[in-house]
Every structure is written in C-alpha cells, then in structure tokens.
Amino acid sequence: MTIRLEPRLTTPAWLSPALTLGAITVALVISGAIIALVGGDPVASYVHILQASFGSVGVLSDTLVKATPLILTGLACALAFRMRLWNIGAEGQFLLGAWGASAVVLFPLVPAGTPGFILIPLMMVAGMVAGGAWGLIPGVLRARLGVNEIITTLMLNYIALFWIQFWVFGSWSEGGFQQSKAFPTQAWLPRLSDFADAVPAFRGLPVHLGLIFGLIAAALLWLFLERSRFGYEIRLIGDSPRAARYAGIDIRRRLIVVFAISGALAGLAGMSEVNGSVHRLQDHISPGYGFTAIIVAYLAKFRPGRVVFAAILFGALILAGREIQPSGVPAMIQGIILFTLIVTDVLVRYRIRITRGRPAAAPAAPAAPAAPATPAAPAAGAGG
C-alpha cells in the first residue's frame, strides 16, 4: 500500500473552515487522551474550561479582557504573515508598546494632572510608535541586508523583556518592587464597571476600551488588506514576490511599512493592557500574548475578522489556565491546536491518495523496484 499526496485541482469553499474545525476537534481529542492518560477526566476538564471562560457574564467579561491583547497582537501577526513575513516578535513589540505608553506618565513626559482625553491618545501614540519602532528594526534589517526576520524578531523579544525589567527594577521601581507606581486614574481606559452607577448589570465587569480598539483595528485592517491598493500589493508580494516585482512594486519599501504597522498594532496591544488592565508597568505583564498571537493568526487564516473569534477562543484558554491547576493543560491544548492546524494546512492544497498494492511494475523485476511517484512535472520533462 502506498500513500501519496496529490495536488488538488480545485478547493471547495467549505474545505478550509471544515479543516479548521476538524483540526481543533482532533486537537481536543488528543489533549483529552493525554489528560486521561495522566489520570484526569477529560470531559470534566473541558466542561470546567467552558464554565470558567464562558459560564457567566462575569467570566465572559474576563475572557474578553484576555482576548483584547490577543486580538491586537493577532492582527499584527496576521498582517505580517499575509506577506509571508514571519514576525514572531509581537511579544517584544507588545512589551515595547507597554513601555512607550508607560513612559508618558512615568518619565513623565506630560505634567501631572493632564486630563484623560489628552493623556490616553498620547499614550496610544507613544505605545504604537515604540512598538512600531521595535518592528522597524527587523524590517529594515530584512529589507536592506536580507537578515532573516524570524531570528531577529525572536531575539528582539528577549531584549524587550530585559528592557522592561531594566526600568521596573531600576528608575521606575516603586519602593524596590519590580513594578512601577500605579498610573494616574485618568490614564486608565474606561471599563464597563465604571458605568455601574448607570447600568447596574455592569457591576464588576472589567472589559475595557481596549476591546473597542481591537474591534476598530480589525475593521480597519480588513479594509486595508481586502479593499485597498496597499493590501492588494501585500497579497501579491505574499503569493509571488517575483510577480510583484514584475508588476513594479517596491517590495523592500512595503516590507518596512508592513513591519512598522505590525509592530504598532502589537504596541497598541501593550498600551491597552497596561492602561486598561494592569494600570502600571511591571514584569510579567504578558503571559505570552505575542506568541499565542501566532496561533491566533494561523487559526484565523490571517483574516482580520476571524482573528477576533480566534482571539476570544484563546483568551478563554488563558483564563482557564488560572482555573485548572497545575495550568499546563491549556498551554498544551494551544500547542496541539497549532500543530494540527499546520498539518491540516497541507490538506487544503493536496488530497491524500491511497493505492492498494504496488503500482504496476515489471512482474519479474526484482532489481527494478516499483516506480516511485515520479515528480509530477511532465511539462518540465518534455524539454530537450
């Protein structure tokens, strides 16, 4: 029996979403098996995860808080991945964004008592500029010197981490703790619970304005990628750089711009997290949002709209990590989902063909093994 992959001639529209759902299902089954293997009850675990993330308005609100940075970092990755730029530095750009926003109130760059309607936009800009600058470094290195962006973005993550530590252990440290002083309250992003006086149902709900940032960013990115000239160029470069060059597109310039925007989106995620949730700069503000964003972007097939949903799913998993102790389980599920997604990617392009028995070979030919799958390039072979 031989198993071969054959290129698909047509891809039905339902195939891609079906494969994504299939991949998640397979991942849950595998994870369930592992949970059972170590003596857990997979069904109970999943029910627990569901209840802990979607079971009530309160936990749903918590899930959305976790999803907010994932939406923005997921969009950052999706944009870069569209162009086949493997920006795995959203984590670092997130941290720099948080640092840039913090710098506005911690240096401070503005006088104390600056009102929120000035302070918050200022911190947004600072976060996006800092994150964008962090994205520019690998962008320029790749565009000018051809340096592999996977290596540089990965390494810059660590530098960003130590950069944050340098400040929170050093001059921004509050009384020697590894955290800054709290931001002034007018820098905090409004939360639903802030309106509890008017709408009692909002009491205790921590969903903040960052979610709106994420939704607006997703809508803008959709417009940008699917409807703009620039988005068309990015699609073209991503699919065939040589065709893009032929069409007169300056790939290097686009690459730098995409990296800067990608970094700015991740930077905005960092700003939204410190201003909306943490309210200070401290070590460990990210449980790996920038890395989870890679999976989110993959799950969403790099489409901005789907990023929102994938981010909510993964926000739930992060939240469940707090509930299920020891917390390795949700991280494992995330990893397995990414794995199955990447594997099923092949099936969008290829179909599996299983042939029973050996392909027709000369029957009395012990020295001539069955013909291997000859490279399927007859046209190329027809050359003289």
Next chain:
Amino acid sequence: MIDSLDPPNLDQGGAPTTPPLAVEARGIVKEFPGVLANDRVDFGLRRGEVHALLGENGAGKSTLMNILDGLYRPDAGELWVEGVPVSFGSPRDAIAAGLGMVHQHFTLVPSQTVTENILLGLDRPRFLLRERRSEAEVAALAERFGMRVDPRAPVWQLSVGEQQRVEILKMLYRGARILIMDEPTAVLAPQEADDLFATLRSMTAEGRSVVFISHKLGEVLAIADRVTVMRRGKVTAAGLPTAGATKADLARLMVGRSVLESLDRPPSSPGEVVLSVRGVSTTNDRGLAALRDVSLDVRAGEIVGIAAVAGNGQSELAEVVTGLRPCTGEILVGGEPVANRSAATVIRKGVAHVPEDRTSVGSSPNLSLTDNLIMKRYRNAPVARGWLLDDASARALADGLRERYRIVAPTVDTEVRLLSGGNLQRAILAREIETKPGLLIAVQPTRGLDVGAIESVHRLLIDMRTNGTAILLISEELDEILALADRVEVMYEGRFVGSFPASEAEIGRMGLLMTGGTETDDTASPEASAATAGRLEP
C-alpha cells in the same frame, strides 16, 4: 516493454550487436500530456566515446536521457546496457548498472564538504565515517581524471565549475562507467569548459563513455566523436561522426526546414524609434557576463525578433529593458532614459512585458483571475479609487477581458494556477495588450501552447504592430520569428552576431549563427555536404 535483468543467455533474440554497445536504446517512445517527447528514438553509445546529443530546447534530448537514467519509464522501447537488457525504476537502478547522470541543476548540500556530499546516500561506510580514508579516495579519483577539487572544502565555497566536478566525482565514486552530462557547459566559464573537456577525454581514454547534451555546435565538434541530432522528438541524424561534419550541416539538422504558417501580414511601415538600447552590458544570476555591449533599435509599428538559443543573453535583455535587472549603458524608451530605473517607471512609460516565466513572474498563482488581470492597472482609475481598489470595476474589467480574449475560467474569482497554460498566457497577453503599450517586450509568447493558441497569439501581435506598437519578440522558435518579425537579430553569448531583414532571413544561416557558427562555416563544398547528408540516414 521488457522485463529487466533476464539472464542474458536466455534472451539472445533481440540481443544487440557484438561487441555490445555501452548503451543501446531502441524505439523509445515517451508521451507527456499533449507532447510526444520521444517518438521511436534509437540511440547507440559506443564504449570509450564522447557522443553528443544535439537539439533545440524541447527536442526531446533531456527526456531520452532521463529515461536512460531511470527517472522516467518509457511508454515503449527497449534499453540495453553493455549487452544486458535493463528496465530502470529509479536513478539508483541506473547507477547500479554503471550509468550516472549529471544534471544541469546540481544536487549538493552547501554546508557539507566535498567528501561528505560524495558519500551522501551511499550504504558504505556502514556506520562510522572514516573521513581521512574517504577523502584520500576522493582525492585519488579526482587526480586520476585531472579534476582540481579539495575533498575537504565545504561545497558553498566552491565555484560552479568545481561543484560540477563534485557531481561528476559523485557518479564516478559510485562506479559509473557511462556518464550523461546535461548541458554541462551552460553554467561554465570558457576556461572551466576546457578543463571539463580534458576530464571527459581522460575518462574515455579509460574506456568509459560519455553522453554530452548540448546545443552549441562548436562545442559538439570540439569534444564529441559522434553526434546524434534530435528534432521535435525524433532522431534526424543517428551517430554521425563529427570528423566529417560541418557546423552548417548540424545546424540544418537541428533546426530543420520550417513549414511557415501563412499569416496575413500587412507590410510594415516603421515609424520613429521607440526603444533604443545603446552599449548595454549586464551579468546573469550567476554573475557571468550575459550581455556584452549590445545596441538595438525598435521602431513603432515594427516587430524585431531576437533569435537565440536559451541562455545567450536574450532573457537578460528583456529584463534590463523592463527595469528588472541592473545594467551599464543606455536604454531609451520614447527618448527618455529608463536604464536602472524601477520597473514601475518603465511600466508608466508604456512598456508592456510578456515574461518568459508565466507561472511565477507573469502571474501570481494563488490569486484570482481578477487580481492577476489588474496587476498593471491597479494604480490608476477606474480600478483605483484613491487608496482603495474599486472591486466592482476591477471585476468588470476582468469580465470584459475574459470575454474578449476568450480566457476559459469558471469565474473571474478562479485562482489562476487552475488555468491551462494557453488560457494563462491569453490572460497575460490580454492584460499587457490592454494597457495600450507603446512598446511590448514578448518573451517566448507561445511556448507550450497548442497550434490554435499559437495562431491566436500571433494574430494579436500582428494586430498590435499594425496599430503602431513597437514589439521586441524574443523566441527560441525560429519559425515563429520568421512568421512575425520584420527584422531578425541573432544573438549568441550576449552579442548580436547577425541581422537580417525578414525577406532575407534564412533558417539555415540563422541556426548557424545562433549556435556559434560564422557565415564562413556555411561555405562547405557541395560534395562535402552531400557526402555528409548521405550518412545521415544509416
């Protein structure tokens, strides 16, 4: 079909002549969808000879050799190696029978050393590498055949010529007695080619045999003892001794007499110069000289055909004109300099380009037909609406082109990788023609298309010319150039070596110049030609 490796004494019926040839192929047939690549091909390689296999691109040379190497299985026909009937399932079987092929594109691991590359894939040594010993073996083998190569050097440090030596050593180390070399000189500098020839001679002196695939006549006459010429899947001369042959004979055999299609072609009335190339030089992707100080004019309403065998600089000429390759010298389009400007600048100057590689340069395979059809127009209204794209007008444009140029695709949303070659080419032509260019660079516009498609492409080009477009047509199909061009320029090794008005262009002379011959080679005495001709059909 034959069953392989029957004991020779059981199968004397079809046994080849004695003494057995190193390789004998009889009646090989191989068909690819739409192409009969080998049509009852016979081929005989004697022990200790260099046998050239000559033919144009697409003549079926590589197909035949890939069959000998076990990469393809023939649809019909028989193979013998040293008197033993064989049937190869893979190159591994071929090398076991003493037959090794060196492909044009090397298969080496850059980070590994020469010796490691040579040992790669071998069963011995079984477990532990004894590098010193293997290195000594490789060095001795290289020494024996006069190849200079350091067995310990990592492959990435080697020149192309040295890498080719490693490929040859790989085959010799595996015990190849018969070496097939697929256009070995295409990647080599002249000095490296001379070194290669010396190596090949030292191999034949030991009784090994070499098949040398080429389309350069000078080379074939210099290195080969005999030559087999193929044209359109058939052998036109089998085992012709090179001693009595002239370049002119070979060129005629290779290019053949053409049956010109009758195209309704109104007389041209060339206008002013649209493209002017002045003293342009450039290098190819490997850094070797590709264009050497070439100059050329193309006028409005004129088709200038560039006739050249692949790899003689014509692709690079198209690239420097369209802004895809840097160069030295001057290029003017409509009187304005475009050399070393961006491709976008050249497009804005009204230059359209049908590129040689239609699947990865001329189109973006996973994008829709619409996306591919707006590639040259998305910057301008009505497709562009400010910084946005107007989806509706893009689709309207695509629908219009699909209709008018009869592009067969289910919808304009179909990804173009699903289109047939002819339809894809029509889509590219539609896109380029509809930009209403002042200058069109068309490279191999009909390669791989069927007869009907070729004719429709030719009509489109003639119509454009009649409407005043200057066209630079680059093609390896001499028939096509003769059918379309008002003027023919022949290119060889990066230079223009001959220029003919359409009325005086003659396929034999062009073929000769294209393959490195000179006009004087054509003046062989009638008797000599007749004598050679007599030997063509044994």
